[in-house]
Amino acid sequence: QVQLVESGGGLVQAGDSLRLSCEASGITFSRYAMGWFRQAPGKDREFVAAVSWSGGLIGYPDSVRGRFAISRGNPKNLVYLQMNSLKPEDTAVYYCAVSRWAASAGLKDYEYWGQGTQVTVSS
Numbered sequence: 038q039v040q041l042v043e044s045g046g047g048l049v050q051a052g053d054s055l056r057l058s059c060e061a062s063g064i065t066f067s068r069y070a071m072g073w074f075r076q077a078p079g080k081d082r083e084f085v086a087a088v089s090w091s092g093g094l095i096g097y098p099d100s101v102r103g104r105f106a107i108s109r110g111n112p113k114n115l116v117y118l119q120m121n122s123l124k125p126e127d128t129a130v131y132y133c134a135v136s137r138w139a140a141s142a143g144l145k146d147y148e149y150w151g152q153g154t155q156v157t158v159s160s
Contacts, residue, residue, distance in 0.1 A: 039063040039149045043133050046154030049123055053158070057118040059133030059151060064114065070094075070140040071116040072147060073107060075129035075156075085131070086118060087140035094140045101127075123158045130155050 045057040059071070072087035086107035088095050095107055106119045116133060131154050134147035141147070 039135070041133050041135065041149055041151035043131065043151045043154040046131060046156045048157045048159065051124055051158055051160050053123050054119070054121045055123065055156060057120065057131055057133075057154060057156075059116045061114040061116075061133075061135055061149070064135060064149070066137045070136045070138065071109070072134045072136065072140065073116075073118045073131060074134060074144065075127075075131045076153075077129040082132070082144060084142040084144070087142060088116065089140045096140055096142060098142070120156070123156075125158045125160045128156060128158050
């Protein structure tokens with residue numbers, strides 16, 4: 038049974054930092070990319086970051102580039118999202134996901150999803 042468990046969310050002030058973690062288990066693919074997405078109330082789920090199996094291919098949207106950093110852990114079933122200079126507009130539930138394909142910004146490319154962790158940034 039595949040499980041993705043996120044942790045590290047919380048309530049912070051604007052300008053603060055948070056580090057999210059995600060641990061995947063039960064994945065049968067030999068290699069897989071991992072991504073982070075977020076969903077704010079009343080909005081669609083959106084791409085935040087993705088990293089390939091090797092950690093060499095990484096992507097971010099303009100909204101978080103330069104502030105957020107994704108990395109694979111050791112072992113590689115761990116993925117982290119370092120979030121710096123947080124803004125109130127970063128408030129959302131953050132989800133990690135697994136794709137058997139390359140690191141992608143597309144939701145449909147991901148097969149497995151975690152339950153999410155809430156990040157709230159106050160102004």
